[in-house]
Amino acid sequence: SCAGCAETSYARLITQLFGSRMYISNATGCSSIWGGPAATSPYTVDANGHGPAWANSLFEDNAEHGLGMYLGQKAIRERLIEEVKEIAASDKASAEIKAAADEYLATVNDGAKNTAATAALVAELEKCDCKCDKKADILENKNYLSKKSVWIFGGDGWAYDIGFGGLDHVLATGEDVNIMVFDTEVYSNTGGQASKSSNIGQVAQFAAAGKAIAKKRLADIAMSYGYIYVAQIAMGADMNQTLKAIKEAEAYPGPSLIIGYAPCEMHSIKGGMTNCQAEMEKAVKCGYWNNFRYDPRLAAEGKNPFQLDSKAPTESYQDFIMNEARYSALTRSFPDRAKELFEKAEKTAANRYEYLTKLAEK
Numbered sequence: 001s002c003a004g005c006a007e008t009s010y011a012r013l014i015t016q017l018f019g020s021r022m023y024i025s026n027a028t029g030c031s032s033i034w035g036g037p038a039a040t041s042p043y044t045v046d047a048n049g050h051g052p053a054w055a056n057s058l059f060e061d062n063a064e065h066g067l068g069m070y071l072g073q074k075a076i077r078e079r080l081i082e083e084v085k086e087i088a089a090s091d092k093a094s095a096e097i098k099a100a101a102d103e104y105l106a107t108v109n110d111g112a113k114n115t116a117a118t119a120a121l122v123a124e125l126e127k128c129d130c131k132c133d134k135k136a137d138i139l140e141n142k143n144y145l146s147k148k149s150v151w152i153f154g155g156d157g158w159a160y161d162i163g164f165g166g167l168d169h170v171l172a173t174g175e176d177v178n179i180m181v182f183d184t185e186v187y188s189n190t191g192g193q194a195s196k197s198s199n200i201g202q203v204a205q206f207a208a209a210g211k212a213i214a215k216k217r218l219a220d221i222a223m224s225y226g227y228i229y230v231a232q233i234a235m236g237a238d239m240n241q242t243l244k245a246i247k248e249a250e251a252y253p254g255p256s257l258i259i260g261y262a263p264c265e266m267h268s269i270k271g272g273m274t275n276c277q278a279e280m281e282k283a284v285k286c287g288y289w290n291n292f293r294y295d296p297r298l299a300a301e302g303k304n305p306f307q308l309d310s311k312a313p314t315e316s317y318q319d320f321i322m323n324e325a326r327y328s329a330l331t332r333s334f335p336d337r338a339k340e341l342f343e344k345a346e347k348t349a350a351n352r353y354e355y356l357t358k359l360a361e362k
């Protein structure tokens with residue numbers, strides 16, 4: 001990737017947490033280029049040889065492609081779970097096998113614990129010299145036995161625009177997949193075209209005079225379903241909130257959407273991408289970006305599912321955008337329009353924060 005790229009920091013963190021049991025479906029975009037150039041791979045394996053299984057899909061169907069990866073393994077795993085249940089209930093199985101099967105079944109939906117329980121069950125079954133069909137099927141398909149962590153990665157061009165229909169459809173299936181959007185606010189990999197994620201006043205290709213209309217609120221759309229875990233994160237602003245959101249999303253037994261703010265080389269940040277993480281912090285402090293989490297499990301407990309994790313803005317919105325040439329350039333090319341659009345952008349951000357504050361109070 002470009003030096004300082006925020007996309008890679010998010011992907012690295014997610015693989016550090018779940019890499020040994022992870023499937024990744026990756027939309028075409030920067031993340032498929034740094035994620036899978038033909039000759040090398042940045043993804044690796046642990047001491048047991050386990051690492052993310054990765055595949056790249058086209059832009060227009062990545063969410064569907066990831067759902068297919070999830071459903072494929074789910075169909076096999078559900079068959080194996082039934083077989084383990086039969087073994088656990090059988091008179092012929094040894095006490096050791098039954099105990100291992102019980103532990104496997106008790107942790108079957110717990111990604112963190114099921115890996116060890118699966119390894120113990122496989123070890124017991126391998127010791128057994130019976131000719132049982134169920135044992136044979138389980139051992140032949142042992143790679144599908146443990147709980148997997150299925151992720152769908154892509155940029156904002158994919159998630160907000162071209163792949164949105166599929167993303168929305170996959171979220172609405174209620175299946176247990178995790179979607180991670182690297183939000184660079186432009187189509188980074190093809191030279192910075194504006195997407196529906198681009199902001200008011202932002203200069204991008206197809207928006208040479210500054211984008212006139214507001215950034216789409218993708219998180220709001222997902223939250224409207226009520227059964228989708230949704231978070232906005234910005235690693236450099238709040239690492240604890242980032243970690244919390246990623247872990248909660250992964251543990252949520254349904255669809256999850258995380259939108260990660262990802263400063264990009266294309267933003268032309270003053271001082272360069274060495275300031276990437278610090279720029280995320282500034283973005284949150286001025287209210288340009290808001291961190292929050294929406295967890296349907298809280299609603300089930302009678303609590304407000306929405307938690308606003310960003311404090312009210314304390315820094316200047318205008319100073320923040322003037323630190324990035326994707327905005328400041330407009331003051332030279334179209335000074336009057338720049339003034340008008342930047343005021344509109346600030347007002348829109350203030351209104352959005354007020355709205356989020358109300359959601360958090362509910």
Ligand SMILES: Cc1ncc(C[n+]2csc(CCOP(=O)(O)OP(=O)(O)O)c2C)c(N)n1
Nearest residue numbers: 028029030059155156157158186187188189
């Ligand atoms: C249907 C389709 N249209 C266009 C392209 C060309 N293309 C490849 S990557 C890309 C930009 C991706 O942008 P984004 O999703 O924002 O991800 P980023 O590169 O910013 O990480 C485009 C337009 C494509 N692969 N498929």
